[in-house]
Each structure stands twice: as C-alpha cells, then as structure tokens.
Amino acid sequence: MATPLFTVNTHRHDPYRTFKFQLLIDGRPVAGLKKMGALKRKTEAIKWRTAGDPSRERVLPGGTSYEPFVLEQGLTHDPVFENWANLVNNIEGDAAMSLKNFRKDLVLNVLNLQGQVAISYKIFRAWVSDYQSLPDLDAGTMNTVGIQSITLQHEGWQRDVAVPEPAET
Numbered sequence: 001m002a003t004p005l006f007t008v009n010t011h012r013h014d015p016y017r018t019f020k021f022q023l024l025i026d027g028r029p030v031a032g033l034k035k036m037g038a039l040k041r042k043t044e045a046i047k048w049r050t051a052g053d054p055s056r057e058r059v060l061p062g063g064t065s066y067e068p069f070v071l072e073q074g075l076t077h078d079p080v081f082e083n084w085a086n087l088v089n090n091i092e093g094d095a096a097m098s099l100k101n102f103r104k105d106l107v108l109n110v111l112n113l114q115g116q117v118a119i120s121y122k123i124f125r126a127w128v129s130d131y132q133s134l135p136d137l138d139a140g141t142m143n144t145v146g147i148q149s150i151t152l153q154h155e156g157w158q159r160d161v162a163v164p165e166p167a168e169t
Contacts, residue, residue: 008165016118020111023071025104030071031078034147036108037069039121039157068129068153075134075146085131085150103127107160116166119159126154 006012022029023036044062073081087102106123130151138144 032074
C-alpha cells in the first residue's frame with residue numbers, strides 16, 4: 001500500500017497548487033503579489049580520495065548556498081517593495097541606508113484551495129539586491145498589467161512544523 005500523501009485529509013489525492021500563496025513582510029501580507037521564485041539551496045560537492053585507496057573517490061558535502069529569488073507584484077500604490085529597497089540603497093546616500101532594518105525575516109504561506117495555510121516557511125535575513133520599480137511602458141499594448149519586482153538575497157529557510165495540515169471540508 002502506498003504511503004498517504006496527507007495525514008489529516010487522507011481522502012485527498014492531489015498535491016497543493018502553486019497559485020494560492022502569501023508572503024508576509026513585517027508581519028503583513030504583500031498586496032497584489034503575482035509570482036515568487038523557487039526556494040533553492042545548493043551544497044557544494046567536495047571530492048576526496050585517500051592515499052591508500054587510489055582507485056575510488058569519495059564525495060563529501062561542502063558549504064551550502066541559497067539562491068536568490070524574485071518577487072513580482074502588480075503595479076499599485078503599495079510602497080512595500082520601494083520602501084524595502086530604499087533601506088538597502090537610497091538616492092539620499094549612505095546615511096539614508098538602514099543597517100538595522102534592511103534585513104528582514106519573512107514568512108511564506110502555501111494555501112489550500114479553501115485559503116487555509118497548509119504549509120509555512122520562515123525565510124531568514126532577506127534583503128533586496130535588485131529592484132525594478134516600473135516595467136517597460138508601451139502605449140501599443142492595452143491588455144498588459146504593470147509588474148514591479150525585487151530580487152531577494154537570503155540566508156536560508158526552514159519549514160514551520162508548528163503549522164499543522166488543515167482539516168478540509
């Protein structure tokens with residue numbers, strides 16, 4: 001017998017969808033968030049061989065790095081991306097940079113189709129390395145939504161195991 005995919009909702013056969021999610025910055029959901037890049041990490045492989053065993057190479061885990069990810073938001077009056085980007089680098093110069101507040105811990109919630117938090121991740125010490133305030137503007141396109149984006153560097157993530165699988169009706 002196959003291992004059940006869900007422990008609470010044993011009737012469920014389908015995995016969670018990727019279009020229902022929310023990201024919390026400073027404890028508040030980001031308004032109009034359209035897309036978030038994947039959380040990815042990579043551990044360097046170190047090849048090693050002993051002098052007594054020259055015919056076989058071993059592979060050991062080395063340092064781990066976390067890839068940056070991109071957030072895309074529909075162009076609105078919500079200043080969350082711009083305000084955060086300004087904490088890292090500001091037109092007013094170095095004195096306007098916030099060494100205290102430019103790194104933020106985030107919460108990513110994956111929601112089920114009923115809008116309940118199903119899986120949650122804590123993302124540690126993220127900061128804005130790239131900010132796009134406006135997309136290309138083109139008077140010849142009427143059916144295009146303006147998107148602004150930020151690229152976030154971070155120091156890893158951890159699943160919040162305190163968030164239980166919600167009971168679905």
